[in-house]
Amino acid sequence: MLRKLLVTSVLSLAALGVAAPAIAQDGPLRIEITDGVIEPMPFAIAAFHDEGGAGELLGQVQRLIAADLTGTGLFREIPASAHISRPAGFDAPVAYEDWKAVNAQALVTGAVRVEGGKVIVKFRLFDVFAGQPLGDGMQFDASTGNWRRAAHKAADQVYSRLTGESPYFDSRVAFVAESGPKDARRKRIGVMDYDGANIRWLTDDSSLVLAPRFSPDGNRLLYTSFASGFPRIMMMDVNSMQTRTLSEQQGTMSFSPRFSPDGRWIVYSLEQSGNTDIYQMDAQTGAQRALTNSPSIETSPSYSPDGSQIVFESDRSGTPQLYVMSAGGGEARRISFGEGRYGTPVWSPRGDMIAFTRQVGGRFHIGVMRTDGSEEKMLTESFLDEGPTWAPNGRVIMFMRTTPGDDGQSRLHSVDITGRNMRPVDFNGAASDPDWGPLLP
Amino acid sequence: MGMAMKQMMKLAALGVVVALGACSKPQGAMVNDPYASGQGAYDGVGVGTLPGSAEYFRTAVGDTVNFQLDQSTLSSEARGILARQAQWMNANPNFSAVIEGHADEQGTREYNLALGARRASSVQEYLISQGVGAGRLRTVSYGKERPLAVCSTEECFTRNRRGVTVVAPGVGS
DSSP states (O other): OOOOOOOOOOOSSSSEEESSOOOOOOOSOOOOGGGOOSSOEEEEEOOOEEOSSOTHHHHHHHHHHHHHHHHTTSEEEOOGGGOOOOOSSTTSOOOHHHHHHTTOSEEEEEEEEEETTEEEEEEEEEETTTTEESSOOEEEEEEGGGHHHHHHHHHHHHHHHHHOSOOOSSEEEEEEEEESOGGGOEEEEEEEETTSOSOEEOSOSSSOEEEEEEOTTSSEEEEEEOTTSSOEEEEEETTTOOEEESOOOTTEEEEEEEEOTTSSEEEEEEEETTEEEEEEEETTTOOEEESOOOSSOEEEEEEOTTSSEEEEEEOTTSSOEEEEEETTOOOEEEOOOSSSEEEEEEEOTTSSEEEEEEEETTEEEEEEEETTSOSOEEOOOBSOEEEEEEOTTSSEEEEEEEOOSTTOOEEEEEEETTSOOEEEOSOSSEEEEEEEEEEOO | OHHHHHHHHHHHHHTOOOOGGGGGSOTTSOOOOTTTTSSSOOTTOOOOOOTTSHHHIIIIIIOEEEOOTTOOOOOHHHHHHHHHHHHHHHHOTTEEEEEEEEOOSSSOHHHHHHHHHHHHHHHHHHHHHTTOOGGGEEEEEEETSSOSSOOOSHHHHHHHSEEEEEEEESOOO
């Protein structure tokens, strides 16, 4: 029953070393996210072993792995009070019968060790009813301050092996925190872990800032700032927090920026004399060119993951609808045909779907459709849902929900692509404009 | 002189009394009257704003026009207000203006920024058609970021769909 642990080599620069590339094995145990899971898979986490100096981190790591998994809505944790036995050590055999008896289909075992300012998290995953391990045991290490990342990495492995999907827990979200009254809102940009932890502020709230957007590698951030008195696109190096203005053409406004998947280009909206079109800018040289040229409003562009196409919003038909054009501009084809208005389209990182905001009958929805506009499905409904952003694996969407009235507030929520698992993001305050960054290395 | 008379009549109609004695003050400054806050005003003496002040423009001329849902076309009422704005700007050439375009909260942030820009531009074009120099007018859109009214009913939405001409001393670009 003993399996050899793959040993991590710690990169001196990276805060976290990963033992092995993610290998999603085809095991007998599998839960399909696209089925619209109604009955979550029961799993257990056997109490982790302290292999030296773990202290409080032992429980914290274990609880975070459980929270990541149950937060997907795909898994249900069997409480420790129901457990019959526990392996004597991390490498000791698993008593499958004891876990079958409590109907745990999957079992996670683990150990935590702290040494030299680092936390080392080990885990194994077992298919209880098949009576065998599901993939190799792995270990992750991080500085103790980054213990959450090590736990997210372990949970990501469990999620991947059980769903066949790419991981997403070890990722960050850029967002706008909001304070103050509705008619004098103050906004500042922050970055947090996907679960709301580890908030880091990137701007203050002295001027209005909107819609941060990560570069594909997560190292740069585009956003729109009113610091000059007029909307301008800014680019910030997330690590050094150095900022520069990208488009300073007098008498124009620029907003709604996004990077191309290779990070070379920025696509955005430029307004001149009241008319808004989509432009493309070379992120290095700043050279710009128009991709649309129409008297209607063209905004909210988003690249396909292969960089060949752009989906955007236009009211050329009379109401805002979604269109797809070549990344070089030119003819666009309309892909939204339902009642109401469509906006903020975002191409899934998997390439298979487009998420959008739809306003119909005085209500707002976050929806998804195939990239040709077929199989449209609404995932949410409220007074005001807006601004979807995809998890790195294209299976979960984060968005903002705003409540009506004098004391109306925006909050971040997430929902999976079946629409079943909607939940608020654990950020203690009003927030808007989420942008989900890449899976961290 | 005829213009000043007209402005006074308008003020009277609005219930605002011009502080006549303030004419010697520099044009464009607000009347900075120690009694203006109301607590110490002499009985029977009203306090008002100078016709050549930004405050006068805001309160007496009218700095705001409203728009229909999703529209940036000007109603006849809006054109009337803008004609008065143009008249005032033509009479006060040492002022320039930033025209703010706003949208209600129905609509996405980015679309509303573009829609607000359209509205600001409509106002700008109309003022230019009334003889205001283009170099004195700039536009900015706040989209749905700066509502005037905070309720979430059509009454507030109507007030928030607006173009606001904000004048300030200066000759513009």
